[in-house]
Structure formats: structure tokens, C-alpha cells
Amino acid sequence: MLRPTLFLAAALLALPLHAQAPAPGANIRGAECLIRANATPTSWLIQGYDPFDGAIPEGTFGVTFVNEGAAECRFTPTFELSQPPFGLSKGSGRPIGYALLNLTDTQDVTPRAGRTQRSPSQRMITLGANASRTLLYKLVADPDDVKDSGTFTQDVTLEAQDSSFRSLGGTRIVLGIDILPSARIGLAGAYTTNDGHAVVDLGELRPGVAPVPLQLRVASTGSYDLSVTSANSGRLRLGSSEWSVPYSLAIGGNAVNLTGARTISGPTNGGLRRDALPIQFVIGNTADRRAGVYSDVISISVTAR
Structure with a gap:
């Protein structure tokens, strides 16, 4: 009488073990969704x-998403600040x-709050096994924030995230702008101007400072040098x-x-500058000179440092 009871107990214990066996093709390596993102180039400068x-300071760049898994992938490309x-x-x-703009799907994906904000109207990308899709992005810097020369960057991570914000794959990208001196x-x-040249009338030549209000306006990303020559x-x-x-x-x-040739060095402190420099003409001896119009040609050039 004990043997049937023991047999049934063993059979009941074995049933859950058979019920937990994986179905063919389920949860095995290679069957899941796996996205590889290829940014070209990896530095968006x-x-x-x-x-x-x-x-306008802007540049256009591309990213190709490839599904290297065996399952269909549905995801949203999301940018996150590394720091x-x-x-x-x-x-x-x-x-x-x-600003960072998805040109392919006409979306603003700028990570202003640390990551791209999803929109209710935003459509997810669907990729079948071994399928790929390339998206174009535009990076636009704010010209009003440019106050100096140099290379300005920020590291971000571009991830393919599913509806639960789980990363299916991604890549690191350096965003930046190279500002010339x-x-x-x-x-x-x-x-006044004549044939594209500035003409300064010094009036009747008399020894001393000529009564001509004149300023040289200089706009620079930082330090600069002025080169002056007289014909x-x-x-x-x-x-x-x-x-x-x-004179x-x-x-x-x-x-x-x-x-x-003479070079004058401007202020040495960095940063965007807009200087107004007075120009003075000091006339020398005018005695025993023949009457007429006296003139000279002065060339002034500026070089940023």
C-alpha cells in the first residue's frame, strides 16, 4: 500500500521540474534584443x-543602429550627460x-535636464533581427554664449532604451565646438570713405594735436596685436x-x-572684448611749408592671440 503512495508523491514532485524547462528558442543567448550604435565620427565637433x-555654429552627424540579436527591438534613442x-x-x-536635434524624425533630443526628455508623440524605432537604421543629428551651439576661443566639449552617452528605460546598447560621444582666435x-x-578706404581730414595743419574725434574699434575673442605702418x-x-x-x-x-612697422599689444586678459581706442594725430613743425594738401596712408591690421 505504501508503494503507490510513494510513486504518486514522486511523480507530483517531478511535474514542476518538467514545467520549468525552457521552451525552444526562449531566453537563450542570441535570442534577445541587442543594439549596437555606430556614431560617425565619435566626436561631434x-x-x-x-x-x-x-x-551659425552647427554641424550634422550620423548614427547607425544595428540589431545584432535574434529578437525584434523597439527602442528610443536617448542622450544622457556623462557628467x-x-x-x-x-x-x-x-x-x-x-541644442541637439534629430533631423530624421524632427525631434529635439537635447539633454538639458541631464537626459533627453521623451515626448508622448515620440515614436519608438523598430528593428528586426540583423536590421539597421541610420539617423541624422544636428548640433547647434548658442553663439550668444561664445565669450572666448578654444575647444569646448561635453561627454554624452547615446543609448537605445526600451519602454522601461532599459538600455539595449549604446555608445559614448563627445559633443563640442572649436572656436578660432x-x-x-x-x-x-x-x-569719410573713398573707394573702400577711410579718409580722415585733419583740417588746417597746425602744430599739436589735430582736433579730430576718431576711435579704432576692436572686437576680439581675447588678446590681440595691432600692426601699424605709414607709407x-x-x-x-x-x-x-x-x-x-x-607727425x-x-x-x-x-x-x-x-x-x-610697429606692433602694439592690446590687453592681455582673455575673453571676448569690444574695445574703443582713441586715435590721436600730433602735427609737427609746419613753418615754411608750401601750401597744399598733405597726406599719408596708414595701414592698421589686427591679429588675435
Whole structure:
């Protein structure tokens, strides 16, 4: 009488073991969803941006998602900051804001709060086994935040996340912008233009400072040098004759030696600058000079450092 009871007990104990055996093809390696993301290139750098040429600092880049698993994948591409705060930085100073746009699906995927914010209307990407899809992204930096030259970057992780925010795969990407040292100059005050050249009327030549309000305007990403040359080596000449009047020049309070090429160094502190430097003409001896129009050609150029 004990043997049937023992047999039935053993059979009942064995049933759950058979019920837990995996179904064919279920939960085995290679059957799950597995995404590989290939970013080209891995550094999304806006190259050679000049903050004074009026162009928008932007660049377009691509990512190819490949399903290397045997199951269908449904996911949303999500960018996450590797290390807050948000913004492109070179380690000091105010970071540069940016926008990251999915051009393929027309979506803003900028990780402003540390990660891409999902939208209720956002569609998930579906990839079958061994299928792939390439998405185009545009990185746009905020030109109003550009205050210095150099390379500004931020590390992010691009992940393919399912509906439960579980990562199915991804890649690390460096976002950035390379800002060129750049400078521009212009004039403000009493001058006219002729054939693209500025013409300054010094009035009747008398010894001393000519009463001409004139400023050299300099816009620069940082430190800069001014190079000044005089066609007549510091002399106002009467036409092509040998009659001349000596004069000297000062820019921003710095005397300029006009007998040869002269370089004036601007302020040494970094950061975006917009300087207004007074220009003074100091007329020398005018005695016993023939009447007429005396002139010289001065060339001023600026080089950013």
C-alpha cells in the first residue's frame, strides 16, 4: 500500500521540474534584443567657428543602429550627460549652451535636464533581427554664449532604451565646438570713405594735436596685436614732392613709431572684448611749408592671440 503512495508523491514532485524547462528558442543567448550604435565620427565637433563672421555654429552627424540579436527591438534613442552640468566647457568659465536635434524624425533630443526628455508623440524605432537604421543629428551651439576661443566639449552617452528605460546598447560621444582666435577692427568718428578706404581730414595743419574725434574699434575673442605702418614713414607729403610735415600717432594712449612697422599689444586678459581706442594725430613743425594738401596712408591690421 505504501508503494503507490510513494510513486504518486514522486511523480507530483517531478511535474514542476518538467514545467520549468525552457521552451525552444526562449531566453537563450542570441535570442534577445541587442543594439549596437555606430556614431560617425565619435566626436561631434563644430570645426573652426569664427564668432565674427555671422555664421551659425552647427554641424550634422550620423548614427547607425544595428540589431545584432535574434529578437525584434523597439527602442528610443536617448542622450544622457556623462557628467553635469549641461553645456560645452573647456574646464573654466561659463559653458556654451547647445541644442541637439534629430533631423530624421524632427525631434529635439537635447539633454538639458541631464537626459533627453521623451515626448508622448515620440515614436519608438523598430528593428528586426540583423536590421539597421541610420539617423541624422544636428548640433547647434548658442553663439550668444561664445565669450572666448578654444575647444569646448561635453561627454554624452547615446543609448537605445526600451519602454522601461532599459538600455539595449549604446555608445559614448563627445559633443563640442572649436572656436578660432579671431579679431575685427573698424573706425568710428570723423571720417569719410573713398573707394573702400577711410579718409580722415585733419583740417588746417597746425602744430599739436589735430582736433579730430576718431576711435579704432576692436572686437576680439581675447588678446590681440595691432600692426601699424605709414607709407611716408610718419610724414604728411605734398603730392609726390619732397615737401612734407612730420607727425606722430597714438592709439589708445600708446605712441606709434611710424618710421617702420610697429606692433602694439592690446590687453592681455582673455575673453571676448569690444574695445574703443582713441586715435590721436600730433602735427609737427609746419613753418615754411608750401601750401597744399598733405597726406599719408596708414595701414592698421589686427591679429588675435
